[in-house]
Amino acid sequence: MRGINIGYVKNIKMNFNSVLVLVHIKSNDILIPKNAIIETSQTGLLNDAVIDILPLETIFIEKIRDIDVFSNVCQESKFLCNLSYIYGERGLNYDDLIRAATRISQRFDDPRFFNLLYIFLQNSFEISEDIANTTALFYHLLRNFLLYFTQ
Structure with a gap:
């Protein structure tokens, strides 16, 4: 106890x-x-x-x-x-723990899982690149806007 x-x-x-x-x-x-x-x-x-x-x-x-x-x-x-x-x-x-670990390892061994993971990562990189470009564009527009009104 x-x-x-x-x-x-x-x-x-x-x-x-x-x-x-x-x-x-x-x-x-x-x-x-x-x-x-x-x-x-x-x-x-x-x-x-x-x-x-x-x-x-x-x-x-x-x-x-x-x-x-x-x-x-x-x-x-x-x-x-x-x-x-x-x-x-x-x-x-421990039997439940071993069963759960086996199920997880089987899912990681599945080629479909890695294909989906690859697609997810590829889309994430494309989205982050678009966000970076949008942020850079917004930065330049805001900078030009502020410079125009401070003169």
């Missing part, structure tokens, strides 16, 4: 449409807000799976002093209690 290791994955159960992950939190003092973004991500070269917990609101210490995650009163709090669950989403992973 917030970039700190607070526990580990104890068990994983897969279904056709979902994955249920049982997480062991190292300490009773670690409180996870119910209003949080939960994402699974991959890190490192070995694709280690991590669960990112990103709280969405600021929590003041006065509100959390008497919360016991194992009590029945905890269910009414803003925090996850023992044996509670929260929905999460799939976060970033």
Whole structure:
């Protein structure tokens, strides 16, 4: 949570449409807000799976002093209690990154792309040349106009 290791994955159960992950939190003092973004991500070269917990609101210490995650009163709090669950989403992973990089490289490898890029650059040079000529013409006209009225 917030970039700190607070526990580990104890068990994983897969279904056709979902994955249920049982997480062991190292300490009773670690409180996870119910209003949080939960994402699974991959890190490192070995694709280690991590669960990112990103709280969405600021929590003041006065509100959390008497919360016991194992009590029945905890269910009414803003925090996850023992044996509670929260929905999460799939976060970033390297497979998606590799797929996106492959698609981009395939598009750059397409001869039609370079043909369009060449036409675009050629038109840009022609337009910039026309703008330069127009600017030079405007400069000379303005200079002559100002010289005529200052005499």
